[in-house]
Amino acid sequence: MTGFPRDFVWGVSTAAQQIEGAVDADGRTPSIWDTFAHRPGTIADGSDADVTCDHYHRWPEDLALLGELGVGAYRFSTSWSRVVPEASGKPNAAGLDFYERLTDALLERGVAPVVNLYHWDLPQWAQDEGGWRDRDTVARYAEYAGIVAGRLGDRVATWSTFNEPFEHCMLGHVTGEHAPGLTLPLDEAFAVAHHLLLAHGNGVRVLREAGAASIMSINSYAPARPASESDADRTVAALYDVLQNRLFTEPLLLGAYPEEVAPLVEPFVREGDLELIASPVDRWGVNYYAINAVRAVDGPIPLEVVAPEGYPRTAFGWAVAPEGLGEVLRDLGDRYGDALPPLVVTENGCAYDDVVDEDGRCDDPDRVRYLSGHLDAVAGAIEAGADVRGYFVWSLTDNFEWAEGFTKRFGLAYLDYTTGERIPKTSFGWYRDRIRAARGGEG
Numbered sequence: 001m002t003g004f005p006r007d008f009v010w011g012v013s014t015a016a017q018q019i020e021g022a023v024d025a026d027g028r029t030p031s032i033w034d035t036f037a038h039r040p041g042t043i044a045d046g047s048d049a050d051v052t053c054d055h056y057h058r059w060p061e062d063l064a065l066l067g068e069l070g071v072g073a074y075r076f077s078t079s080w081s082r083v084v085p086e087a088s089g090k091p092n093a094a095g096l097d098f099y100e101r102l103t104d105a106l107l108e109r110g111v112a113p114v115v116n117l118y119h120w121d122l123p124q125w126a127q128d129e130g131g132w133r134d135r136d137t138v139a140r141y142a143e144y145a146g147i148v149a150g151r152l153g154d155r156v157a158t159w160s161t162f163n164e165p166f167e168h169c170m171l172g173h174v175t176g177e178h179a180p181g182l183t184l185p186l187d188e189a190f191a192v193a194h195h196l197l198l199a200h201g202n203g204v205r206v207l208r209e210a211g212a213a214s215i216m217s218i219n220s221y222a223p224a225r226p227a228s229e230s231d232a233d234r235t236v237a238a239l240y241d242v243l244q245n246r247l248f249t250e251p252l253l254l255g256a257y258p259e260e261v262a263p264l265v266e267p268f269v270r271e272g273d274l275e276l277i278a279s280p281v282d283r284w285g286v287n288y289y290a291i292n293a294v295r296a297v298d299g300p301i302p303l304e305v306v307a308p309e310g311y312p313r314t315a316f317g318w319a320v321a322p323e324g325l326g327e328v329l330r331d332l333g334d335r336y337g338d339a340l341p342p343l344v345v346t347e348n349g350c351a352y353d354d355v356v357d358e359d360g361r362c363d364d365p366d367r368v369r370y371l372s373g374h375l376d377a378v379a380g381a382i383e384a385g386a387d388v389r390g391y392f393v394w395s396l397t398d399n400f401e402w403a404e405g406f407t408k409r410f411g412l413a414y415l416d417y418t419t420g421e422r423i424p425k426t427s428f429g430w431y432r433d434r435i436r437a438a439r440g441g442e443g
C-alpha cells in the first residue's frame with residue numbers, strides 16, 4: 001500500500017442526467033438527452049432517462065452509501081435545465097434548492113462536494129437556439145454558471161466546468177451516437193469544440209468571481225495504438241491522438257490548438273478567445289478507461305476505434321489495461337511540464353454484467369481486479385514523479401449509461417431498476433477497505 005499521500009482525495013463520481021430522473025419535477029424542463037432518448041432507436045435497450053436511479057428523490061440513500069464507503073469527496077453535476085428551465089434565463093429556485101440540500105448534507109457528513117457544471121445535458125431550449133454550434137450558447141452557459149456559483153459558492157470549494165468535451169463534441173455532433181444526435185462534417189464540429197472551450201474559459205472567470213478555491217477542467221484520455229503496422233492505420237492513430245488527447249488539452253494548457261487542427265478551428269476563433277480559454281486552473285481532471293486501437297476506414301470519419309488485441313475486455317468490450325493509466329499520467333507531465341496543474345483521476349471504472357444472487361449478494365471480482373490494477377498504476381505513476389492528488393471511481397451506483405441505456409453497469413452498488421434498491425457489490429466493500437488502509441487504518 002505504498003504511493004498514496006495521507007491527504008490523497010478518495011472519491012466517486014456521478015452525473016445528473018445519469019442518476020437523477022425526475023425529469024419534469026419542480027420546474028425542470030427537458031435536456032437534449034431527454035429528447036434524444038425518446039427518439040426511437042437511439043438507446044440500446046429502448047430505455048430513457050426519465051427515472052434512472054431516481055436520485056432526485058432517493059439521494060439520502062446515496063448519501064448513506066457515500067458515508068459507508070468513507071470517501072472524502074463526491075463529484076456530481078448540476079442539471080442546467082433544472083437550474084435554468086427556460087430560455088428567459090430565469091433561475092429555478094426549486095432546482096437550486098435541491099443542489100443546496102445535497103451540498104449541505106454532504107458537508108454535514110464530512111464529504112467534500114465537487115461540483116461539475118456540465119456533463120453533456122444541454123437544455124433543449126438552448127439546443128433549439130443553436131446549441132454549441134452557436135457562439136451565443138457560451139454566454140448562456142456563463143449565466144448558468146453564475147447562478148449555480150451564486151447559490152453554492154460559499155460552500156463548495158472545488159468545481160469543474162465541463163466533463164469530457166471530446167466525447168460530447170464528437171459523439172454528439174459528428175457520429176450522432178449521443179445527444180443531440182447531429183452528424184456534422186468534422187470541420188463544422190470544430191465550432192462546437194471551440195465554443196465548449198470558450199464556455200470553459202467563461203466558467204473559470206465566473207467561478208473565480210464567486211470565490212471558487214479550486215477549479216478543474218476534466219478531460220478523457222486514451223493512449224492510441226495503430227491497429228496494425230500499416231501506414232494508413234498509423235496515420236489515423238496519430239489523428240485520433242490529436243483529437244482525443246490534445247484538441248481540448250492544448251488550448252486549455254498552452255493557449256493554442258495543436259498545429260494539425262489549428263487551421264480548421266481558426267474560422268471560429270476571435271481575438272482574446274485563446275487567452276480566456278487558457279485561464280489558469282488549479283487541478284487537471286483525468287478520466288481514463290482503456291487503451292484504444294485505431295484503424296483506417298473509408299467514409300467521412302476516416303477511422304474506427306477498436307479494442308487492442310491481447311487484453312481482457314470489460315462488458316463494454318473495452319481493453320482492461322491499467323498500464324494505460326500510468327502512461328497517461330506520466331505523458332501529461334512529459335508533454336506539458338510546468339503548464340500542467342496537479343492531476344486528479346476524476347473517473348475510472350468498468351462495466352460488467354453484474355447479477356444479484358439468490359442470497360441477495362452481487363459479487364463482482366472482475367471490477368475489484370480492474371480497480372485494484374488501476375490504483376496500482378496510479379501509485380506507480382506517483383512513485384515515478386507524477387503529481388496525482390486524488391482518485392474517483394466511476395460510479396457510485398449503476399446508472400443510465402447514455403446510448404447503452406441500462407445495459408452497462410459501472411456501479412460500486414447494484415441498482416435494481418424495478419425497485420430502486422441499491423445493493424453494494426463486493427467492489428464497494430473492497431474500495432471502502434482500500435480507502436481505510438491508505439489512510440492508515442482510520443475509519
Ligand code: IFM
Nearest residue numbers: 015164287347394401410
Ligand atoms: O458514464 C460515462 C460518463 O458519463 C463519462 N465518462 C465515461 C463513463 C462510462 O462510459
